[in-house]
Amino acid sequence: MSELSQNIKTQSHPAGLDRPAGNGQKNFDKTHPILSSGIGLRAEHYKDFIDTKPSVGWIEVHPENYFGGGLHRHYLNEARKDYPLSLHAVGLSLGSTDPVDEKHLQKFKELIDIYEPFNVSDHASWSVSGNAHLNDLLPLPYTQETLDTLCRNIDQTQDFFGRKILVENPSTYIAFAENAMTEYELMNALHDKTGCGILLDINNIYVQSVNHKFDAWHYIDNITVDAVGEMHLAGHTEKDINGERFLIDTHNQFVRGDVWGLYEHAVRRFGAVPTCIEWDLDLPSLNDLMGEADKAQSIVNEHTDQNLKVYNAA
Amino acid sequence: MRLKDLQNRFSDYIADLKLQNSGDDEFNGQFVNDAIPIETRLNIYQDGVYSTCVSVLMNNHPLLKDLVGDDFLRYMAIEFAKNNLPTSGYLNEYGLNFPDFIYKFKPAAGLPYLYDIARIDRGWNHAYHADDVPHLDPQSLHDVSPADYAFLKMTMHPSVTFVKSDYPIWQIYQYILKNRGGDDTQLRSEITPNAAKDPDALPEKAEEQDNTSDIPPPDMNTGGENVVILRDNLMVKVYPLDEDNFQFLVNLRDKKTIGEASGKVMAKFPAFNLAKTFRGELKRNIFSGFQLSK
Numbered sequence: 177m178s179e180l181s182q183n184i185k186t187q188s189h190p191a192g193l194d195r196p197a198g199n200g201q202k203n204f205d206k207t208h209p210i211l212s213s214g215i216g217l218r219a220e221h222y223k224d225f226i227d228t229k230p231s232v233g234w235i236e237v238h239p240e241n242y243f244g245g246g247l248h249r250h251y252l253n254e255a256r257k258d259y260p261l262s263l264h265a266v267g268l269s270l271g272s273t274d275p276v277d278e279k280h281l282q283k284f285k286e287l288i289d290i291y292e293p294f295n296v297s298d299h300a301s302w303s304v305s306g307n308a309h310l311n312d313l314l315p316l317p318y319t320q321e322t323l324d325t326l327c328r329n330i331d332q333t334q335d336f337f338g339r340k341i342l343v344e345n346p347s348t349y350i351a352f353a354e355n356a357m358t359e360y361e362l363m364n365a366l367h368d369k370t371g372c373g374i375l376l377d378i379n380n381i382y383v384q385s386v387n388h389k390f391d392a393w394h395y396i397d398n399i400t401v402d403a404v405g406e407m408h409l410a411g412h413t414e415k416d417i418n419g420e421r422f423l424i425d426t427h428n429q430f431v432r433g434d435v436w437g438l439y440e441h442a443v444r445r446f447g448a449v450p451t452c453i454e455w456d457l458d459l460p461s462l463n464d465l466m467g468e469a470d471k472a473q474s475i476v477n478e479h480t481d482q483n484l485k486v487y488n489a490a
Numbered sequence: 491m492r493l494k495d496l497q498n499r500f501s502d503y504i505a506d507l508k509l510q511n512s513g514d515d516e517f518n519g520q521f522v523n524d525a526i527p528i529e530t531r532l533n534i535y536q537d538g539v540y541s542t543c544v545s546v547l548m549n550n551h552p553l554l555k556d557l558v559g560d561d562f563l564r565y566m567a568i569e570f571a572k573n574n575l576p577t578s579g580y581l582n583e584y585g586l587n588f589p590d591f592i593y594k595f596k597p598a599a600g601l602p603y604l605y606d607i608a609r610i611d612r613g614w615n616h617a618y619h620a621d622d623v624p625h626l627d628p629q630s631l632h633d634v635s636p637a638d639y640a641f642l643k644m645t646m647h648p649s650v651t652f653v654k655s656d657y658p659i660w661q662i663y664q665y666i667l668k669n670r671g672g673d674d675t676q677l678r679s680e681i682t683p684n685a686a687k688d689p690d691a692l693p694e695k696a697e698e699q700d701n702t703s704d705i706p707p708p709d710m711n712t713g714g715e716n717v718v719i720l721r722d723n724l725m726v727k728v729y730p731l732d733e734d735n736f737q738f739l740v741n742l743r744d745k746k747t748i749g750e751a752s753g754k755v756m757a758k759f760p761a762f763n764l765a766k767t768f769r770g771e772l773k774r775n776i777f778s779g780f781q782l783s784k
């Protein structure tokens with residue numbers, strides 16, 4: 177056998193794999209952001225991002241894209257060495273009447289242990305019903321039963337992770353007749369009952385305010401200030417349906433002017449909160465994406481004391 | 491309506507493309523009714539779910555895309571999605587049975603090797619996302635006494651997939667790469683619900699497509715070929731496997747010892763060179779471990 181393996185050099189382990197160090201030791205230095213503005217880091221930008229190390233406060237990725245190994249984890253390792261990280265999930269289905277899938281939680285927790293994100297989040301929506309996993313963020317009626325269901329699943333998730341999570345307000349395209357409360361009342365109640373933070377997506381509020389005809393500014397004015405642990409900004413697509421203006425949350429273009437206006441209003445209320453530019457389809461150059469992050473940063477610089485507020489995950 | 495019933499009804503509505511008007515009064519009564527019809531609003535979700543499925547399949551099958559073109563692949567993907575919505579939240583696993591669907595898909599019957607090329611795409615995707623498990627360090631075999639070699643059972647790296655075909659799939663694979671102009675990009679984009687509202691992927695755009703590939707495939711009379719797909723550190727690799735080598739590895743994968751596997755192969759292929767083959771496989775990083783079984 178030694179003859180067989182002659183001339184074969186020892187192969188190193190897969191590159192750049194940082195494992196939890198244990199004993200409370202940190203895997204990475206940069207735990208929390210200093211600048212408020214972050215970007216959603218997508219595979220197409222990995223190389224450019226790591227080569228140029230742009231001046232942005234932090235990065236956000238979807239954990240579901242890192243459940244396996246290989247190149248994605250390799251690049252995330254590289255990026256994480258220099259930037260604080262937020263893990264923003266799309267697959268927990270916190271609004272399903274079934275409990276959260278333990279296997280999904282386990283995979284997610286493995287990433288939390290390795291990458292030590294400052295924020296961990298998912299949405300106030302559902303995607304799982306029985307065996308069907310409808311890969312979308314589906315809408316919920318805002319009732320006592322929905323509130324109880326969300327709270328039960330958020331509690332389960334927070335217990336599993338041993339930390340608080342953030343829950344994001346979704347974009348929705350249909351409203352329920354049965355609603356017993358507004359969305360902002362639901363979001364505040366989630367915070368009150370579970371201690372979770374709110375990931376306030378400013379574009380989602382705007383999209384819904386058009387689709388369901390409510391006052392987006394009023395929504396923001398009624399969100400509990402201390403609950404907000406992160407904000408999102410993204411581009412949407414405008415449609416005309418039967419002569420009605422209708423918006424779809426497409427994450428495929430620049431943040432629109434009205435949404436920037438609403439963000440400024442939110443920044444005046446909530447202060448310097450970590451804010452992520454989400455761009456998922458028809459990706460721009462990294463430079464253009466950074467331009468959006470810079471724009472968000474300048475609004476924060478102009479209207480706040482720049483003391484970054486990070487939600488306490490303990 | 492209880493939330494559980496509501497979610498069941500909502501999910502049935504989205505799944506059933508043919509019954510787009512299936513909402514009865516009780517279901518429709520759950521929603522605010524205004525200038526934009528409830529059906530139009532629900533269909534935005536239906537489009538979102540199906541376009542995610544189609545985007546995932548298109549993203550995971552670049553070889554098929556090169557062979558048959560965007561339109562035909564999209565057509566196959568939509569027909570597949572109609573009866574195969576995801577059953578797991580892990581989107582990379584969506585479409586594991588897409589090759590089986592293609593095998594029976596009548597409009598693709600003229601291209602019987604599509605099934606095997608689809609399996610190479612799947613294997614590539616599997617290797618790309620496989621867990622980070624260290625490769626077997628050949629040095630570690632030095633501790634095994636030569637008398638025990640025949641009793642070794644090898645563990646395949648979790649990234650490994652074998653594809654056996656009646657068609658010259660290695661030649662077809664190389665032909666596709668050549669047509670790409672040597673573009674061997676390793677990075678695969680992510681697909682998330684938010685990234686999938688691609689209007690071109692919507693189901694209503696599905697029309698029966700003729701397969702109009704203008705790539706002349708290699709000579710189909712040259713017999714079947716086998717390939718193995720694996721991830722060597724960070725890079726996904728595809729290799730051709732001669733029949734003897736293929737059978738040897740498949741036996742090892744199925745937990746036969748080296749002695750058993752090589753015995754079986756040598757009965758059919760007397761010229762099989764165990765030492766050379768095994769050395770080659772160690773070098774390609776196909777193994778992640780071994781056990782002595784006696």
Ligand SMILES: [Fe+2]
Binds near residue numbers: 344408454
């Ligand atoms: Fe968002």
